[in-house]
Amino acid sequence: MNLKKSRPYLYLLPAMVFLGIFVYWPILRSVDLSFRSWNFLTIEKPLVGLKNYVCLFQSERFRNSFYVTAVMVFFIVPLRLILALFLSNFLLGEDRENSFFRVLYFLPFIMSYVSVGLIWSWIFNGDFGILSRVSLLLNLTPLQWFLKPNLARSVLVILSIWKELGYDIILFVAGIQSISKDYYEAARIDGAGLFHIFLHITFPLVSPVTYFLLIVSVINSFQMFTVVDVMTKGGPGFATDVLVNLLYRTSFVEFNIGKGSALAIVLFLFLLILTYIKNETLGKVIHYE
Amino acid sequence: MNKVFLILRKVLLYIVGFIIVFPIAYGLIISITSVTSLGGGEFILMKPLFKNYTDLLLKGTFFLYIRNTIFISSVVTALSLLISLLAAYPLSRWHFKGDKLIFTLILSSLMIPSHITLIPNYLTMAKLKLLDTYSAMVLPFLGNAFTLFFFRQQMKRLPSSLDEAATIDGASSLRILFQIFLPLMQATIISMMIFTFLGQWNSYIWPLIVTNSDRIRTIQIGLSQLYKQEAEESITNWPLVMAGCFIVSLPIIVIFLLSQKYFIKGITEGSVKT
Numbered sequence: 001m002n003l004k005k006s007r008p009y010l011y012l013l014p015a016m017v018f019l020g021i022f023v024y025w026p027i028l029r030s031v032d033l034s035f036r037s038w039n040f041l042t043i044e045k046p047l048v049g050l051k052n053y054v055c056l057f058q059s060e061r062f063r064n065s066f067y068v069t070a071v072m073v074f075f076i077v078p079l080r081l082i083l084a085l086f087l088s089n090f091l092l093g094e095d096r097e098n099s100f101f102r103v104l105y106f107l108p109f110i111m112s113y114v115s116v117g118l119i120w121s122w123i124f125n126g127d128f129g130i131l132s133r134v135s136l137l138l139n140l141t142p143l144q145w146f147l148k149p150n151l152a153r154s155v156l157v158i159l160s161i162w163k164e165l166g167y168d169i170i171l172f173v174a175g176i177q178s179i180s181k182d183y184y185e186a187a188r189i190d191g192a193g194l195f196h197i198f199l200h201i202t203f204p205l206v207s208p209v210t211y212f213l214l215i216v217s218v219i220n221s222f223q224m225f226t227v228v229d230v231m232t233k234g235g236p237g238f239a240t241d242v243l244v245n246l247l248y249r250t251s252f253v254e255f256n257i258g259k260g261s262a263l264a265i266v267l268f269l270f271l272l273i274l275t276y277i278k279n280e281t282l283g284k285v286i287h288y289e
Numbered sequence: 290m291n292k293v294f295l296i297l298r299k300v301l302l303y304i305v306g307f308i309i310v311f312p313i314a315y316g317l318i319i320s321i322t323s324v325t326s327l328g329g330g331e332f333i334l335m336k337p338l339f340k341n342y343t344d345l346l347l348k349g350t351f352f353l354y355i356r357n358t359i360f361i362s363s364v365v366t367a368l369s370l371l372i373s374l375l376a377a378y379p380l381s382r383w384h385f386k387g388d389k390l391i392f393t394l395i396l397s398s399l400m401i402p403s404h405i406t407l408i409p410n411y412l413t414m415a416k417l418k419l420l421d422t423y424s425a426m427v428l429p430f431l432g433n434a435f436t437l438f439f440f441r442q443q444m445k446r447l448p449s450s451l452d453e454a455a456t457i458d459g460a461s462s463l464r465i466l467f468q469i470f471l472p473l474m475q476a477t478i479i480s481m482m483i484f485t486f487l488g489q490w491n492s493y494i495w496p497l498i499v500t501n502s503d504r505i506r507t508i509q510i511g512l513s514q515l516y517k518q519e520a521e522e523s524i525t526n527w528p529l530v531m532a533g534c535f536i537v538s539l540p541i542i543v544i545f546l547l548s549q550k551y552f553i554k555g556i557t558e559g560s561v562k563t
Contacts, residue, residue, distance in 0.1 A: 011378055012376045015432050016391070019434060021413065022413075024394075030408065087302075090298045091302070101302050108309060110487060111491075112490070112541075115533075115537050118533075121516075130315060162309065170553055171557060219402065222402075244494075251408050264404060268402055271400075
């Protein structure tokens with residue numbers, strides 16, 4: 001009888017042990033470390049109160065990182081969603097052509113950010129990249145993409161959209177396909193045009209998917225790192241010094257563990273608040289069937 | 290009107306398709322050219338054609354990195370799936386003290402950005418003297434809330450008459466899980482397998498932090514190091530770097546093309562209400 005009672009916990013034990021050590025405990029540990037001053041080397045980790053947070057908010061570099069990340073998220077997310085939703089409408093059927101395009105559009109998503117980052121670095125290479133060559137052929141001055149702040153940021157924005165678009169499309173297509181055919185039937189009988197059908201049926205009824213993608217893409221874009229590390233290293237200057245890049249440099253290059261942890265906590269809370277606000281506001285506008 | 294629309298649609302899909310495929314195809318073509326051709330503006334194909342690939346795989350440490358990555362990704366995939374299956378079973382079938390709390394805890398961990406765990410997990414590995422070992426690359430990923438959640442949802446959908454009949458026949462719960470549930474959940478298991486494997490294959494920041502030696506290092510780090518080395522040379526060997534990109538990506542692309550049905554099912558199941 002006793003064994004029977006403890007059985008569910010035995011099944012759950014391995015999962016909870018690993019989640020506990022590597023997911024839950026690190027959150028508490030991060031909170032603790034964020035109140036301390038430490039550089040990996042000393043034995044003592046003196047408590048410094050809110051100093052790390054104050055330092056962080058006062059530092060020009062943090063504010064810059066926040067701004068840079070927010071600007072990129074601001075461009076990436078809406079463009080991704082609008083493009084994907086638009087294209088999904090043309091990819092609805094289950095015939096061969098549609099699945100061919102959906103698979104094609106999905107290819108960049110499965111490749112790693114390191115490889116696509118390097119491929120794009122080469123394409124946008126100021127001296128020998130194909131864009132520079134085409135510019136020369138057209139008698140234009142080649143752009144030095146990675147030397148101008150706005151251009152470097154644009155490359156990262158375009159790359160992110162290019163890479164993630166296929167994922168959004170797959171979800172939108174599934175979402176639109178699950179809308180009952182009766183709505184479309186009725187609209188057609190009433191003589192509604194394509195645009196009206198989209199505006200009054202597809203768009204409101206696919207909104208749970210839009211909402212899901214909005215949250216996921218904001219959270220993911222705010223954590224952009226690999227592609228920055230591979231392509232720009234945060235440069236030129238600090239033009240692409242995104243939050244996680246700052247987190248990585250502060251913690252594992254400058255070994256300022258306290259400040260790095262404070263940054264991790266701030267990032268965590270920020271994403272949490274963002275999710276919460278969206279739950280409160282958008283949740284009411286969303287149409288569930 | 291309808292015909293014009295259909296043509297426009299096709300044109301649009303092909304233009305977008307071109308934009309999507311162009312960088313990949315261009316990189317692939319460059320990967321079989323030789324470096325001397327780049328400054329001059331004309332393409333000179335490598336002789337033999339795949340020399341960049343064979344150079345990377347035979348001469349350097351790339352082969353070792355691939356072996357490491359395959360090993361680590363496989364171990365993580367197998368163990369984390371097993372652990373998730375075990376944990377999903379009681380959450381889908383039994384009522385017990387704290388079941389709701391545990392499930393909420395698991396769900397909430399999906400909202401935690403992975404970067405917050407970097408420093409503490411690094412410290413844990415340092416304390417256990419596991420930095421730069423396979424264990425450091427495997428252990429943090431064995432508890433996977435994402436697959437656990439998926440499995441639990443899938444098991445909930447299986448009719449309870451299944452296990453009731455088996456229990457009457459005297460089957461233990463482990464047998465029910467592995468001999469009755471497992472075969473019925475094939476599609477979900479395959480899609481979770483692909484996801485976990487892909488996530489490990491493409492992972493970057495964690496191996497960047499915890500690996501130091503070629504013995505442990507994984508392929509994404511190897512690729513970024515290859516680029517770093519080449520960027521310091523007077524002439525960057527871009528074709529070689531491109532070949533590296535495709536050595537890293539082609540296995541994944543092949544796996545995806547072979548299993549896209551499961552892949553897409555896995556993606557859509559999690560988010561679209563059916």
